[in-house]
Amino acid sequence: MPDGILLNLTPMNRFKARPSTLSSVEKLVKIILWCATYFVIACALGIFADIFVKGAPVVFQKTPPFINVPFLTELPETLVIFEPGPGETLKLNEKAFDRFRSRNVQVAFTSEKVDANGMVSFTVEERKALQIGQSFYRDEFLASNPGFKPISESSASYSGGGILGPIVGTVLLTTIAVVVALFIGVAAAVFLNEYSSGGPFIDTIRLAILNLAGVPSIVFGLFGLGLFCLALGWGTSMLSGGFTLAVMILPVIITASEESLKAIPKGFREASLALGATKWQTIRKAVLPYAMPGILTASVLGVTRVAGETAPIMFTAAVAAKDKLPWENLGDGGFFSQSVQSLPYHIFTVSARIPQTEYTRPMQYGSVFVFMVMVMCLSGLSVWMRTHYRGKLKW
Amino acid sequence: MLRRELIRSTKWFPYPNTTTIPKTIHRMKKTAILAAFAAFAVAAVAEDKIVIKGSDTLGAKLVPQLAEAYKGAGNSVSFEIAAEGSSTAFTALLEGAGDIGMSSRGIKQKEIDALAAKGMKQVEWLAGFDMIGVIVNEKNPVKNLTKEQIKSIFVGEVTDWSEVGGPAGPISIYTRNTSSGTFKAFQEMAMDEKDYSKDAQMMAGNEQIAQEVGKNANGIGYVGLAFATGEGIKAISVEGVELKAENAKQYPIARSLYYYTVEGKLSPAAEKFVKWATTSDEALAIVKKVHFIPAK
Amino acid sequence: MPASTSEKPVSVSRFQEKGFRFLGLTFQDVIRYFFGGNASLAIVALLLICVFLIREAWLFFPTHRHDLAIFRQTGVEYVDLMLQEGIAHKEAYTLLNQAYLAELNEPSQSVAAILLAHQQVALEVSKANQRTVDDWKKADDAGKVALRTRWVEGAEKALDQNETWNVEVARFEWTGDLRQKMRQAVLEEGPGGDEKSPFIAELEERKAQIFAETSERLKPFNAIKLAFRNAGRPLDALTDELAKIAKENRELASTFSSAPERKEALLEGAAMETDPVIKARKVAEAEAIVMVAPDYASLTRPFYDSVPKHDAVNTALRSDLAGILATFPEPGTLQTELGRKNLRLAHKSTEQLLGKLKLAAADVKAWRHDAKVGFGAAVTSFFFGKRWITNSSWQDFYGVLPLFSGSLIIALIAMVVAVPFSIASAIYVNQLASFKEQSFVKPTIEFIGAIPSVVLGFFGIMVLGTTLRDVSQLEWLSWVPGFPMQERLTMLNAGLLLAFMAIPTIFTLAEDAINNVPHAFTESSFALGATKLQTVFRVILPTALSGIIAAILLGFGRIIGETMVVLLVAGNKIQIPDFNAGLGVIAQPAHTMTGIIAQELGEVERGSLHWRALFMVGMVLFVISLIINYIAQWVVKRFHKV
The missing domain is CATH 3.40.190.10 (Periplasmic binding protein-like II)
Structure with missing residues (x-):
């Protein structure tokens, strides 16, 4: 390093700075700043790497179809683990067992397969077939195989099956939240940008929006519980959760929409008005369509925010276990008035509330991985939208 | 200015020097919304739903497995289980938010009073020890x-x-x-x-x-x-x-573990389940399997 | 709608559609008011948040006051005064005891380490041969012979693996000889672990011997320690005796206070009932409820009677302790650092204890069961209460201080870590990085902000907690305050994760602020011959300072309101952190305001005092967030003009 500096500072070049403590201090400071920046990035990459390395094997597999379909299409279930032979472990599931048995009519479990120790040995194919699903209706198996003595069996709650329920719940909650928030938010932004022109009332609104943005998410949870669940009597439901989340992202959507309305040149409005359009016609035809990309980007951003929140839905919408998808069993309450599973709450449940074994790990990391991928896709989408629309025509 | 900063902090917001939005997006949005509502409207045949709330001791392992076995035994019901602590069992019963409360302790006088204040009376089922x-x-x-x-x-x-x-x-x-x-x-x-x-x-x-x-x-x-x-x-x-x-x-x-229900307010499906869970041999075998001691 | 209409001349355009009127408003007006209404929803939402927090919380103080009044009337409060004396005494004793134990254990430490290592190795070996061990337990004598061979094979295999020898014992190192001996010992012991190898037996004997010698040497210290403990016994006995009475009193009081409600409910139930038998039963039950207020004066008689006794006990305790304090060994005579430290702390704490006991004696004398409980008492016991104890078998306390201090310290740790990093990266990215670098670094850091907090919390319990603790055990890091850490879930762990959440917020806002510095400033600085960094630190940063401060404040606001990370990772110990540890306080677990709401709200009875207390905590959080927001705005306004 010092060599380089000295070489550059040949007396020939009079405009070059002379070597001084100042310049080396500058170098040092620069290096420190560089380190700080990249340290943060390294930490982020470290976290991603950990999640991806441990989570990806759950979701992807080496054989076609390369994706662990049951994990994404089944509901969480209890996983039963037992050892059919020395040093071998099976993780089985009732549905998978039914599928397997219908294909292999009783072959696998006849008593010839049971050896002197009462252990069953399976062939590779059989084992593979069994492991397609992850849990197994043990009692039925035992009943049809009296000679079979399972060894050190155990079970792990919520660790079998997949995470379809939580995914669906998250999607529904965010959809409600974003639809509601977009509707109110865009209208509010139109008012603030197109109709209002200052004054104490507008100042109060802006102040309120600003303050709303800083309120902790758990306080929104309390608010949602008080207003939607109790006062309005919606109970612990999708609707309560969705509205709570909507209020939470309202400031984001309002301000983002307003920014994109502001970016529309005044000329558009003036031209429209000059042609005799009314104010509303102007807004509808000459302003909103052009602000749409910005507003949509804002809504994607809102989705990213909302999908990741746990605290506001803990008391308003989420439930730990539910063995039906929302539309499968409507009951008397109606679609929106049922509680749902949600991915962040599911992660909370499997990481802190249930017995942990090594068999719970795949469920934990798998859920986190899927969740991260969802969030990353949304973030990526909003980046793409930003650059895409920004790159297009300028006025 | 702060407001702008705040919003920028929310990231990736395009300050669009943007062009027109294609009409199709509008149309697509509409169709999407319609489709969504259509999907919501497709109501499947309603099964009886049993909502169980309360103790984490019972709800983390035993009850989910009982529920699975119960369904496996050919009962067409669906379950919702929330295990946040025994106290939640009684709040849920009080508010009608649950059919069955799981509790790892006996009901307290205070909770009996609260139920009585709403004209309800609890029924106790011994789940095991x-x-x-x-x-x-x-x-x-x-x-x-x-x-x-x-x-x-x-x-x-x-x-x-x-x-x-x-x-x-x-x-x-x-x-x-x-x-x-x-x-x-x-x-x-x-x-x-x-x-x-x-x-x-x-x-x-x-x-x-x-x-x-x-x-x-x-x-x-x-x-x-x-x-x-x-x-x-x-x-x-x-x-x-x-x-x-x-x-x-x-x-x-x-200690003893209990299920609690409200007298006269228990749906037949839930009653059948709780009876099955506390008396049938199949259920007791599961109780044993998850390391509790069956009541009988 | 006070909004001005100055921009409105257009609306009288001739081309306007006419005739449509709705409630006297034109179509345009309707649209306008519709939009205006939506915008005011922001205010409405904020107001609703206030309203609903207050709605659930406002009865907290009256109810709490009523509760406190019951505690006073029934004498629970009186007993609590004594209980606190006992607790203070026990705390001092614990320190003394720890000093003693440190001394006692030190000499046999090296032998104990080997024994502990042996135990861990044996555990690994039997884990690797779990099946054999299980079979062994069931096997008969003949079977055991066969199993023995199988076990030796398996054990040798396990012992050949390196992992088996990774033991977590402080001050322990394998030497070749030791390893060989250990191997032999483990093999000799067999699967059941019931035969003792001579090597281990010898070690145990040696340990016992050293232990006996040390105890002999420390006999005087032990005597002091025991005397200290025993001095408190009379007080404990008195407290226990009175506590029983107080508990009974409280039972009576709570039965009485819920009696009208129960009666009413039963009568209502009876009215609804159609079955005459049940109806009669319910009415009879209702009639049976006693509605006479307990006579608190006679109920609390035993307490007043006990005052002289307490006085005697208290005085005796004080003089005993003062005497014992004088006989404390000199810290210098102790051999271990830990012992010396604890002895010094014990000394200090005993001195404080003497003062406390004196005050307590006065308090006990002054106590009156019928003294009025002021509204202020309810308020101060919430805002300045040092105890948050709920569902207690004794007395519930709702003091927000332990939660607040936890939240605050965690947020401070996060800020100390996050501010330098985020400001440094903001400067680097905005001023020094190439365009290409910028377009990579910025989105990456911003993306960190999109990581859901529950994922970070998950990472904290799964990876970071263990990693941090392992790192803290490293010898060369022992200078770091709080290291080596015993817990995985600590304020440090939570603080680091929250720092990670705060970095993107602060980074983006600060980078913006730096970006907003006019070019003319930079250019004139260069023109004057300043170097790049001089310009950055002397021109750009001071100009952008208001924005940066606002950024830091908003980052702070974000992390103090963060829930999932602290709930999962902070360790949830409801106690004001022990500042005796100095900076090492960061290695302690704590509970937070956000965490307590998330943890307890789902579980408490709606409308109960506890429920209201949680909403009060929510109020506090809400107010804090408003204040932070306000200050941030003020900073920007105040300094931006300059």
């Missing part, structure tokens, strides 16, 4: 503690393992959070109702205790029998009685 295991890290050589020692550890009088025959090291106490039935039951049975040491850490569930004790060589905690076999932990004998289902009679820290 549970032993509360005192667990330590598997690396801890301590194998047995007396009740007196356990009490002095949890109230904070004994703070070092060497005082109870272990290697030198400060004791880390892990307890449940205050609404838990286990928290209360342990206090009554093992600590003469004394308050917990203020150094005790409150964990959200049995499992978190097991997890922390499994990773802290100086940890001690208590969990339901079903949780006492986790990674890195071992249950110690209390007064020389080993933590085993066979020893339920002699083991000093054992």
